[in-house]
Amino acid sequence: MNPTYLYSLVSMGGIAAVLAAGLGFASERFKVEQDPRVGKVEDALPGVNCGACGYAGCSAFAEAVAAGEAPVNGCPVGGDKVAAEVAEIMGADSDDSGDKLVAELLCAGGIKETAKSGKYQGIQTCKAANAVNGGEKSCQYSCLGFGDCESVCPFDAIYMSENGLPQIDPEKCTACGKCITECPRNILLLAPMSAQNHIRCSSHNSGKIVRKSCEVGCIACSLCAKVCPVDAIEIKDNLAVIDYEKCVNCGKCAEKCPTGTIQFEGKMIEKVEINDNCVGCTLCARACPVEAIEGEVKNRHQIDQDKCIQCGLCFEACNVKAVDVFYQD
Structure with missing residues (x-):
């Protein structure tokens, strides 16, 4: 060699x-020594790496939880079960009392309700249709109906109805936000699952134009805002917008809406009364958003029917079944 x-x-x-x-x-x-809890937290997570928690993936979220930078219940996909497991690993309280978020559609203008502006024969996706003259519907804010949101949902929580609108299963929805990101019309948002009032429109056109293009579109008449007893609705750029944090689910806005744009998913309350079970704990009075309940501590309370907005919050707050609710037929 x-x-x-x-x-x-x-x-x-x-x-x-x-x-x-x-x-x-x-x-x-x-x-750098890695916190052994990181691996345990990651194993407890669903592993879909959807980013709904606000981090790049499950691994990044697990590191943030271990570092105390993210809450143990920060995974919306895993829900209460995963939150409880992560909390046990971290020795913390899962605090699962928060209101679950679900995706909601801000449009009720399906095939039957909206006028057509032409015939679209291109690629059958919402993104493609939106790029080519906005598809077939005359309303440029309406749902295009090709189901991009359905195809991107990893939990089968969305399906397209015969009327060309996505239907969302709140039990399956994990609030991952993929449908919201995918929609080219930006007509999906996350709302509290407990919310019962939804404004199903996103149009900023004038009322005159809306009437020509959609039977159920918002015409910005302001009747909903005027009738709302807690100022949870306001008109912004020709569109009624609801503040879910203020809304008490009384349904008065939906009852007043002349076009049926506002959907109320609850039952209308006709009257609320306090019965003899009242122990004067004041929980009902504290829950009332319009101060319609009066009474001294340890004495039976009374409801001022002229002030009462029939929201039912006092009924939910009462622990001794002292509040009677009578619903409309």
Whole structure:
């Protein structure tokens, strides 16, 4: 063997050995110890890496939880079960009392309700149709109906109805937000599952134009805002907008809406009364948003029917079944 070649081979091997030893020393000397809880938290997560928690994926979220930078119940996909597991790993309280969020559609203008502006024969996706003159419907804010939201949902929580509108199963929805990101019309949002009033329109056109394009579109008449007893609705750029944090689910806005744009999913209350079970704990009075309940501590309370807005919050707050609710037929 050529001595020069042998010398080069030995030299390279020696250098490699020294470098390997140096790297091994450095890895031990400067290694960062990982919190063992990170792996446990990640194992407890669904593993879909959807990013609904606000982090790049389940691994990043697990690291944030272990570092105290993210809440143990921060995974909307996993829900209460995963929150409880993560809380146990972290030795914390899962605090699962928060209102679950679900996706809601801000459009009720399906095939039957909206006028057509032409015939679309391109690629059968919402994104493609939106890029080509906005599809077939004359309302540029309406749902295009090709189901991009359905196809992107990883939990089968969305299906398209015969009327060309997405139907969302609140029990399956995990609030991951993929449908919201996918929709080119921006007519999907996350709302509290407890919310019973929804304004199913996104049009900012004038009322005159809306009437020509959709039977159930918002015409910005302001009747809903005027009748709302807690100022939860306001008109912004020709569109009624609801503040879910203020809304008490009384349904008065939906009852007043002349076009049926507002959907109320609850039952209209006709009257609320306090019965003899009242122990004067004041919980009902504190829950009332319009101060319609009066009474001294440890004495039976009374409802001022002229002030009462029939929201039922006092009924929900009462722990002794002292509030009677009478619903409309």
